[in-house]
Amino acid sequence: MDRPRVGLKDVARLAGVSVKTVSNVVNGYVHVTPATRTRVEAAIKELNYRPNLSARNLRQGRTGIIALAVPELDIPYFAELARLVVAAAEERGLTVLIDQTGASREREQLVAEGFRAHLIDGVIFSPLALSSEDLAAIWDASPTSPSPIPTVLLGERVYEGPADHLVVDNVTAAKEATLHLAALGRRRIAAIGAQDDVAAETSRLRLAGYRLALEEAGLPWDDRLVVPVEAYHRADGARAMARLLDSGAAPDAAFCFNDLLALGALRTLLERGRSVPGDVALAGFDDIEDGRYSTPTLTTISPDKQSIARQAVDLLAARMASRASEPREIRVPHRLVVRESTGG
Amino acid sequence: MDRPRVGLKDVARLAGVSVKTVSNVVNGYVHVTPATRTRVEAAIKELNYRPNLSARNLRQGRTGIIALAVPELDIPYFAELARLVVAAAEERGLTVLIDQTGASREREQLVAEGFRAHLIDGVIFSPLALSSEDLAAIWDASPTSPSPIPTVLLGERVYEGPADHLVVDNVTAAKEATLHLAALGRRRIAAIGAQDDVAAETSRLRLAGYRLALEEAGLPWDDRLVVPVEAYHRADGARAMARLLDSGAAPDAAFCFNDLLALGALRTLLERGRSVPGDVALAGFDDIEDGRYSTPTLTTISPDKQSIARQAVDLLAARMASRASEPREIRVPHRLVVRESTGG
C-alpha cells in the first residue's frame, strides 16, 4: 500500500518520449506537437503523475512559497488580511505559508532572519513586538551574511532598510476619528490602547493622532483618560473601559485603537447599563466584520485591506524578481466609517 | 547584492571536515567529537549557513509540511481552529500550510486529490461542499492510482475510506440546544441554517437534531420556521431573521446552526426593537469569541476546539508514519454553554 513513486522518467517511458518532452508538456511550453502532447498527457493521467515540487524547487532555487507573518490568526483583522493575501498570491501563482508569531519578539526575530530560508522566497511581515532597532540589528548584521530575504513590511514604517513598506497613516486616521468624536460635542474623550512597550509603534502613532486632535479641538489632555492595555483583544478593551468607569472620571466618548478593543469596551458599557452612543460614543480602528453587526454598529477607521493585500503581494513579487530595487513606501488609503456607535 | 548560496560544502571546507560531518552536526547526530562539533558550529555561524529544505525534502521524500484545508479564514471558527492546529503542529516539528477552499467544490476536490502532493505530507481537511460520493470517486478511483495522501477529516463522517475522522456529534448537540430553548417555555422555535445542497452534511445533521428535539418536547414541526441560508455568515443570519419576522410567523426562539448566523439574527432583532431573550431567545453553535462579547452574550454549543486541533495533528502524524493503519473515528466532546441570549 505504499505510494508508488512515479517520476518524469516513468511518464517518458510510457509515452515513448524523452523526459525533456514530458517536462515541456508539464510546464506548458509551446514547441510541442499536439500529437506528442496528447500522448504525454495520456501517460500522465494513466500514471497519475504529479511533479515533485521539492525537486523542482531545488533545481530552480525558488519555491513559489511566500510567508505571511502575523501575530495571530484569530484576530479578525489579520484573518481578513490573510484571506485577501492568500487570494492575491494565488492569482500570481504563489502559495502562502502563514506564520503566527504570537506577537512574540523571539518569533518575530526568527521571521526577520528568514529562518525558513530556502523554503520561502519572501515574506510579508506585520511586526508587532519588533522595534526598528531589532530589525536593524538583524539586517545590518555582518557584511558576510547573506542579504536578507525579500520582505514587505506592513503597518508602520519601522525600518530604513532594504524592505518595502505598506503604511496606513495612523496619525492622521487616529486624529480624524478623535475629531469626529469631538465634533459630536464630546469633551471627555478617552483613548484606549496605549502601550508602554518601546516596540509598540502602532500604539504610539495612534496616540499621537489622538493628541493632535485634542489640541485642534481645544480639549485638555487628561492622563486619566488614556488607558494602557496589554494586548488588542476584546478582553483588554472590556477591562480598560471598566477601569475608566470605576475611576470616577467617566468619559463621554472613547477612541479605541482597534475594533476589538472597542467591542470589548462596548460590552462593558452595555453590561453596566450605559447607552452607546448616548452616554458614551465609541470609535474603533480596522473595520472588521464584527463591527458591522454589533449593536450599536461600530464607527471605525477603515483601511483598504484589499489594497494592502494586493500591493503587498505585488511589491514582494517585484522584490523577489529583482533583488536590488530601491525600498519603496506606499501609503494605503483609509476612511472614517460613521455608524451607530457615534450616532451615525 | 545577490544572495550568496552557502551550502554544506562551504561549511565543510571552512571547518576542515567533510560534508557528512557537517550534516551530522546539523541533524544533531551523536557520534561527533565535541571539538569538531564546536568547529563546525562556528563555521555555520560565520557563513550564516541555512540548510536548504528543498534539497533535504527531495532526498527524504517528505517535507514536514501539512496542509489545513478550511473554507475561509475569516470565519472565526476556522480562524480559531487554524491557530490551534498551527500550534499543535509546531510542537511536533510540522509546518502548516493553510489552504482556503472558499467552500468551492472544485477547490475541495483538488485538496482531496492531493494536488500539492510532494509538497505536503498530509492534510487536515474540513470539507464543506464535497459529498461522500465525491470523496469516494476520488479515492477509490483507479487501482493503478497512488494511494491517497494521508488525510484527517474534520466535522462529519463523510466517507468510509482510508481517512481518520474527527467528529462532533452534531445531532445530539443540536438537539440539546433546541431542547434548552424548549425548556425555557418557547413554543415557536425557528431553525436557521438549513441548506438544500446535497453536500451540506452539517446542516442536515443539525436539522435532524432540531427535529428530534421538537418531537421530544412535543412541539409541532412548522416548515415556516425552518429557514434556509446560502452560507453561514452574519449576513445570512440577519437576512434569515428578517424573513422570519416579515413572514408574520414570528418565532419566540431560534436555534442557529452556527454563531455567525446567530449574531446576524441578533442584529436584525435588536435593530427592529425586539428584545433578546425577552421576545426571542437565541442559541448558536461553535462558541466563537464574538459570542462572549456580544450583548446579549450568546448561548452556544461549544465543541472542544483545543482537542480537535491536537487530535487532528496526532492522528495525521500517526497516519503519515504508518500508511496502513485502520481508519479511526474519534468523537470530540461538546457542551452547551448557556449565556444571556437565553436568559442564562
Next chain:
DNA sequence: ATGAAAGCGCTAACAG
C-alpha cells in the same frame, strides 16, 4: 568518528 560518492526528481544547456 569521519570521508567519498551515489542519487532523490527535476530543469536548463546544448545538441541534433
Next chain:
DNA sequence: CTGTTAGCGCTTTCAT
C-alpha cells in the same frame, strides 16, 4: 521540435 546530460544541496550507504 525533441533527446542527452549535468547538476541543484542534501542524506545515506559503504568504507575507512
